[in-house]
Amino acid sequence: MTGRPAFLTSPLLEAAGLPHLFTTRHFPGLERGANGRSPFGAAARALLAERGLLAELPAFARQVHGAEVAEARAGGHAGVADALVSERPGLPLSVFTADCLPIVLFDPEGRRLAVVHAGWRGTVQSVARAAVTALTRAGAPPGGLLAAVGPSIGPCCYEVDLPVIERLRTGFPSAWPTWVTPVGPGKWMLDLWKANEDQLRAAGVAPSRIENPRLCTACRLDLFFSYRREGKGGSLATVAAIPPSS
Numbered sequence: 738m739t740g741r742p743a744f745l746t747s748p749l750l751e752a753a754g755l756p757h758l759f760t761t762r763h764f765p766g767l768e769r770g771a772n773g774r775s776p777f778g779a780a781a782r783a784l785l786a787e788r789g790l791l792a793e794l795p796a797f798a799r800q801v802h803g804a805e806v807a808e809a810r811a812g813g814h815a816g817v818a819d820a821l822v823s824e825r826p827g828l829p830l831s832v833f834t835a836d837c838l839p840i841v842l843f844d845p846e847g848r849r850l851a852v853v854h855a856g857w858r859g860t861v862q863s864v865a866r867a868a869v870t871a872l873t874r875a876g877a878p879p880g881g882l883l884a885a886v887g888p889s890i891g892p893c894c895y896e897v898d899l900p901v902i903e904r905l906r907t908g909f910p911s912a913w914p915t916w917v918t919p920v921g922p923g924k925w926m927l928d929l930w931k932a933n934e935d936q937l938r939a940a941g942v943a944p945s946r947i948e949n950p951r952l953c954t955a956c957r958l959d960l961f962f963s964y965r966r967e968g969k970g971g972s973l974a975t976v977a978a979i980p981p982s983s
């Protein structure tokens with residue numbers, strides 16, 4: 738990958754005809770949303786419009802590192818949640834991340850969409866699985882879902898300590914050792930990619946329908962923002978919208 742692209746896309750979602758993008762740090766006009774104000778400034782809206790992602794203003798949530806799934810019915814603030822679902826064509830859903838995983842889930846047959854924000858806290862609470870459950874309750878066959886993981890911190894850069902490990906151990910007594918690599922006394926590297934891919938598979942998503950380009954936000958500060966590497970700063974937006982029916 739060369740140059741300074743404003744956003745990346747997923748080949749899997751492109752092939753399914755889903756308008757979407759994962760912003761890089763070079764995407765213009767994103768403002769840290771405060772007080773329920775839309776984080777999408779004029780320059781961001783212009784670029785979203787070019788990509789077929791502005792039939793209306795994107796829906797966004799106040800993200801709290803939990804596992805609540807909110808149904809977005811209109812653009813703008815959609816409540817306190819770490820996953821948004823919708824069946825409404827044209828309504829863009831968005832989540833914001835800087836190391837945490839953004840995950841887009843799409844049911845191409847039933848035309849249902851979810852976007853997920855999963856850091857370690859959300860992963861411990863199975864937020865990805867909660868989003869799959871919300872879609873399947875609405876009628877989506879889990880085996881028909883497409884899942885795309887966006888740029889996020891990789892196992893190369895994500896060192897955690899005992900409090901995190903204890904939560905993983907409690908929540909996932911058999912799986913957690915496959916998600917971590919010990920690197921010293923009280924230190925482990927955590928593979929949130931594998932943890933979330935495992936959760937998606939456990940929820941019934943077919944492995945061949947899960948895509949992860951394994952782009953690490955902390956390794957690629959030329960492209961992404963990393964909370965771990967840079968502290969509080971910018972964040973990356975993931976935006977997707979069900980296309981109008983043909």
Ligand SMILES: [Zn+2]
Pocket residue numbers: 890891892893894953954955956
């Ligand atoms: Zn890395």
